[in-house]
Amino acid sequence: MLLSALVLTAACSNSDPERPEEKFADTGRGVFILCEGNYQSGNSTLSYYDPVTRKVENGVFLRANDRRLGDTGQSIQIYDGVAYVAMENSGIIWALDTATFRVRGQLTTGQTEHMINPRYIHFLNKENAYVSDLYSPYITIFNPKTMKYVGSISTHQEEAYGYNSTEEMIGWGDRVFTNCWSYSNKILVIDTRRDEVCDSIVLSSWQPKSMALDARGKLWVITDGGYSTGDDSFSDNIPHLYRIDATTLEVELDQELDTDNANVQLATNPDGTMLYLINNDVYRMPVDANRVPVRPFIEAERNSNGQRHFLYGIGVNPHNGEIYVADAVDYRQSGVVYRYTADGTLLDKFRVGITPNSFAFK
Amino acid sequence: MKRLILLLLVLCGGAQLSIVHCQLSGDLDEVQVLAHRRLVDTGVQKTVLDTAVLHQNVALSMSDILTQHSTLFIKSYGRATESTAEFRGTSPSHTQVLWNGMKINSPMLGTVDFSIIPAYFVDQANLLHGASSLTLTGGGLGGAVDMHTMPLFGQGYALQYIQGIGSFGTYDQFLRFTYGSDRWSSSTRLVYSTSDNDFKYTNYDKKVDIFDEMGNIVRSYHPTERNRSGYFDDVHVMQDVYYNAPHNNRLGAMLWYSYSLRGLPFLSVDYKDNTDFSNEHKRNSIHSVLSWDKTFNRWNMGVRGGYMWQDIRYDYSTSREHVSTDITHSKSVSKQTYMQADADWMPRDNWLLTADLSLYYNHVRSEDKSPFHIGDNYNLGRMEYNLSLSAKWRPLKALSLSAILREECYKRDFVPVIPALFVEYNILGQKAKAGRQKSKGKDNPSSSTLHPSPFTPHSSPFMLVLKASVARNYRYPSMDDLYFKPGGNPNLRPEKGFTYDGGLEFSVTKKRYTLKGNLSAFDSHISDWILWTPNAKGYWQPSNLKKVHNYGTEMMAAAEVRMKHQWRLSLSGNYAYTPSINKSEHVDGNDASYGKQLVYVPRHSANLSGGLSWRTWTLRYQWTHYSERFTTTSNEVSYITGRLRPYYMNDVSLEKTFQWRHFHASVKAVVNNLFDSEYVTVLSRPMAGRNFEVFLEIKPQWGKRPTTNPFL
16 A cells, blocks of 8 residues: 555646746737735736627636736836736735736835735826725835835825735825725825925725726716624725825715615716716716616626625726626626626626736727 | 523432432443543544543644644644635534633634643544534534543653754644642643744736836746744743542633734735734633543543633734824733533443533624724624533444433524434444443543543454434524624524534554544534625625535545554544535525635545654654645636646654653654645735754653653
């Protein structure tokens, strides 16, 4: 028996085989889908979808670079022909060639002074970009061309329950707005000329989760309403939708949404005249409307028990207005992406990696 | 409540009968005890790990022993990291764990971390598979691990010290002092293990790029990195004392304190600088049990009380310049008070009736910095009542039957009655006839005569026994399942299990060799399986989501050959085939997990142990295997990270003992991961390559009595 075991052992290996780097050369206008993976598993992946051929390539980062993307991919953006991926729990930002998917550079936590868990990137110009952070009370500034650290901006946030995070970022003139999602109710305003926080907006609801800017210079913010877990809870669990004038910082609209435990996200159509929001289903409203419609624009699929699919991410193609919606299924298997026309007609449906959450369009 | 009262009345009735019989009976008749033992084990599927297995190597924890010598699957990612045990493809919370009779599953989580239990602190462990766990406790939908310390009456004084020095700055120290007279037994044990555990590995999850002057990558390679933040410091102290009082009374006291400080290793895909971050797990715990056992002619009784205290902290923080942040800061203190009374009565030689009542009061104070709640996460107590009645009957010489009824109550919430039926048929081999043979069980105060080896000596050299059982079982939700904020779900129902078992056990004993083994098949359906899943807001919530069908086979075989010229060869092996199939309703229309193997559960697991000894030399070889494990519920293999490749591990050791008049000593060299395999057992958690440890053992010999202590 022992001899057999030894023979077996000699014949088999515990480790993965060598992975040759695959060559990609995709010059089409495809879509990157970042799949978050499972926290502490290091199984975040990147998928690439070609809307013309309807072909999806999963795990392209690993296949092109023979290395893992990392743990908990949070966001992906394309700027000046390069895709930037913020890997939150790995503490790294990747710069990728959008045609070959090859690594062009990286910025790690250790190369900066204050970055801990990078969340989102906002590009000011070719030489300056901001990085928000889940744990650090600083916005990190780096050069996207060289992937070198430039500096950082203190958000001067007092710890709220031990957190002082920054999340999505949106530029408006010399201002960048960033929502403080983690246990906060603030929107910070950064003066990009001086790289300083110059103002803030306090909301009536907790945890601003997502933002979008419309064509009229109105900042839309959706909160998840914090958590309600019983007698002693944090906030009331009720999401709110706000419209804020980006110039005067005045809150013009505050609508309470339904109270389901929904993931909430915002996006606009390419010309900024239509707002999309995920709140269980996908809703669409003109940016000059004052209420979210009662009926959804795209209803989430339902299973045999009538339970909705969990919609986890939304992206709108800036070239043609097509809408991409992500279904995380059970969060432990490959997710599904639905592709719709701007009118809400289903065009395609395809499998990607685990927990798809973010889209970037070439 | 009515059911509890009814069962209490039955128990009281049984106790009265026992007392009457006690007054009529004389001293212990060991003949009865031997027959009694066999009845107790009617139909039970049990693996016994004795001292020879448990005390192989002071560096091993119970998780290592279970990996190498059982069919349980241990999920672990290295030494001194959390290690949980799963029977037959169930979850870690479906494994009930007892220490000297007291359940030690965390009341918060329902699980046990076996990496914190030094194997040298356990003298015997019984693994009760499936329905057999109901002979001890409810809630073990997979099974139960029953660990004991043992008294050493009549052994005199003994001292043992072991010093281990190993790779990666690893030091293991073990000290034991024992004393055993006819009346008293005392054992003091101390283990201190410390390690930097910073082994090197090639990180295939990262690549370093070399750029030219134009910024183009000219070369890339996988870097060699160290296991960062994997250090540990573990201290354990245990004292047990037993006293054989007159009139067949035995008193016992066991106390075990442990402290552990462990760094949590960085993922292989983590690019942070470990000097900027601290990620630590600290644990202090006390387990203690007091016992009183009394044995009469036809009945035994025992009373036990115990206390368990666990203080567990998890801190993840950074002290980067200008950024000093507690990322995670959680603390929990669990306290458990335990009382148990049991009695077993043999009204006739072919009948055994038992009753067992245990009470647990658990209190958990859980704190963290999360804003999901104001103040404590929760600070709650919970009373648990367990009552068990059983009847075992041997209507024919070769046929034994057993029935168990259990009732459990948590706070005021009654779990439905748990029934179990066992049958055993002796095809071949005679039971031991009356004789003045001393019961081994008598030397185990906690298990008393209830949990002997399945390989009870028989008068015939051949033994073949058929066994079968059927049982319903329930597991009540843990306190985190019910109360954790956010997510805890007070409306959870108990998990339900229904299990069929069948198998055979055999042994052949000849002058020169012994062969024994068993083979069993099982089929189990678990519904209302509690599963924590992330919700849309990003936190996790438990619900009675899952249905799982577990089935398969388990096999064990062991052989020992005694040859000429003091050569001795021993071989043992275990194999389990455990499909564990998700039968839950689809989460949504895209769910592809139905009919798939559960995440991280291997279908096949096997191990082989071989020992060859000649005079004072012993060579041991250990081989362990798990088949591939899936990391997604849909068992996708298209992802590189979708499955872990089959696991093969080889360890070898060579030991030489020296015996002088006043001094015994031994030197042992151990090579772990002999073939220097590069592997992971959990995603992004690299394991150590080939590594070494040398142990020096010293045992002074003094006192009037020769040290024939089997445990040293």
